[in-house]
Amino acid sequence: MGLVVQKFGGTSVGSVERIKHVAERVARTRAEGHQVVVTVSAMGKTTDELTALAGKVCDRPPKREMDVLLTTGEQVSISLLSMALMEKGVKARPMTGWQAGIQTDPIHGKARIEHIDTGNIRESLERGEVVVVAGFQGVSPEGAITTLGRGGSDTTAVALAAALDADRCEIYTDVTGVFTTDPRMAPKARKLSEICYEEMLELANLGAGVLHPRSVECAMSHRVPLVVRSSFEDEEGTWVKEADRMEEELNVRGIAHDSEVARVKVMGLPNRTEMLTLLFNKLADAHINVDMIVTSEHDDERIDVAFSVHEDELEQAGQVIESHREELDYLKLLSETGLAKVSAVGAGMVTNPGVAAKMFTSLSDAGIRIKMVSTSEIKISCVIAKDQAAKAVQELHTVFGLDVEEALATVSS
């Protein structure tokens, strides 16, 4: 008897048949005696379709209006899932973001949850209802509809679990758990039964699509036990939790990759600290997430600054910088796309300085040129050409001993 938050992504609710299947799973959890809060994404390709529709109206749809448009997707899902539950005799109540009390800041398109007023949800749970909450959305202090941006539905689920002090948060997805790397890229990838928040956060930040870093961050800071599992198979998933209950420690726990990387180079920026501050403050003001940053000397008085951003934000980053050309007084602005980032992640790496060297050697032996490097206590990332990403992932997966064990014997014949 506990309180369980379950999240089903767009693929899991991609058709009426799948919604009925989700209803069965929710009904089962309810029948076990748990209180259940479910959060769902928009059905399948809905968000893409709505985005395309907006694109026909104007080239750069305003973000506030996009939020009004896109949030209809989850609203459709909550109504249909509630109907499917009621059809099975399970009491249910659909709630949009504003009805569920999900209060966010007013940054349209990538709002952050500031607070969840759980009154409505608790009342509904006390009436014995399954609460079906629209993921990805909230309401700003001025009463405008907001969306949480990429990974928003995961974040909704984890934030709800934290606010309701849930016993666990189950993330249902189209894979069976968290893998040592992307199985589509490296067939030898294997599923982890457990991983700690910190490692999951690095993997997520580095592009392991299964969980969005924001949701992992939120789970970590509120110590919400997460489990990632398949919505289609009954197989056990991967638990994401405190480090103390982890499996035997390994140097490298997983290889992540992100193939939507772009690089901006600001050449010949005056070599004064305030110029770097100015540059990155202007980008932050425009809500552009800068990832890796590398600086190098241009000449005695100037430096070159290179940084990576998500492909989608490259154009805006360029515009922000150009609009401050006079203040920044740089010589030249360059950008590059077609890049990817591969990363090795593991809590054990901090005590093992040989990992970086092993990574560079392995990539270099495979003929892969490293364009940028960044490291943290538990990860090393390299930016490389996108078309070499799969090769790099496979190499690193093997080099760091993550491959599935070979079949023990071949039948003698």
Added chain:
Amino acid sequence: MGLVVQKFGGTSVGSVERIKHVAERVARTRAEGHQVVVTVSAMGKTTDELTALAGKVCDRPPKREMDVLLTTGEQVSISLLSMALMEKGVKARPMTGWQAGIQTDPIHGKARIEHIDTGNIRESLERGEVVVVAGFQGVSPEGAITTLGRGGSDTTAVALAAALDADRCEIYTDVTGVFTTDPRMAPKARKLSEICYEEMLELANLGAGVLHPRSVECAMSHRVPLVVRSSFEDEEGTWVKEADRMEEELNVRGIAHDSEVARVKVMGLPNRTEMLTLLFNKLADAHINVDMIVTSEHDDERIDVAFSVHEDELEQAGQVIESHREELDYLKLLSETGLAKVSAVGAGMVTNPGVAAKMFTSLSDAGIRIKMVSTSEIKISCVIAKDQAAKAVQELHTVFGLDVEEALATVSS
């Protein structure tokens, strides 16, 4: 310089191209210096598609969840129209029902507007924005999303115009105005330049689809000047206003028809007033709209009661009556579909008792059997077989002198 409320129906916003066209028209009104509040329906067939989707999840989708589902349709429209306006440099703000302060009772699927809290809209208008409000929807006292049911978007527009004390309410639709009868049924129908609220209300109640009776009622009680015009052509529309400014008075102003009529017969109800009260109270409790009622003697102690309802509500009406079989103590319950209602409407009829006789004679001469009759001060309605409706409409249109004048001359040759 005034405040204008404009309403565009589903056909008018049926595609991105049409939404852009609507934006042009709104922009033109704004450019004339008016403050503008626009209310829109869902795009084209969206509501039907969503209804079909729900039908795949369960046979009888619960109404509260249907409201959550259907309201996404108008939410899509308001976001796209706002984008299209902003693309033209017109400041705009989309508002859902709850954001626009449209407070309704909690009867899902056919809620009534109780109050409009115009604070948000007024603030937005003062900022110089065109306010784009989702029609057809509101929020109940408990904070649930509601829909207004049939004709809801017209009602939203008129209620907004009343609450904001607008100078006029423009209803844009796929016809050029209010006709003496349905032009698809009677090619000789002609457009009226003006009509009074009372006549429009009867015409609307009797199935003239161009305006829903609820919206006319609301306009009449708040004396909101309405104009019905085409969203595709620039032609002058039909003004619906106070009677004193009307054209020359005619006995009959229009012929209405409604082809979705069903009849229920409760045979052998005990002949006591409380039984009739009980019967119609139970139907009212289930929010079934009963239209015409005819009673006749069954024998000395019992009566037969026949009444008409909308086809869609026939099944529910039957269930309500059967569930009170013991209390009502009737002998037999019958129902009939495939019916239509044709009506002659005109404020002048009250002083001209010959109209009814003329109507019955004309239908009877055309071989059309009259199954039920009801009259008011300004209309006479007859229920007949649906497959005779077009013939009846044409006959009555001619008999009451509404046909378009014949071409004055044929070219001599």
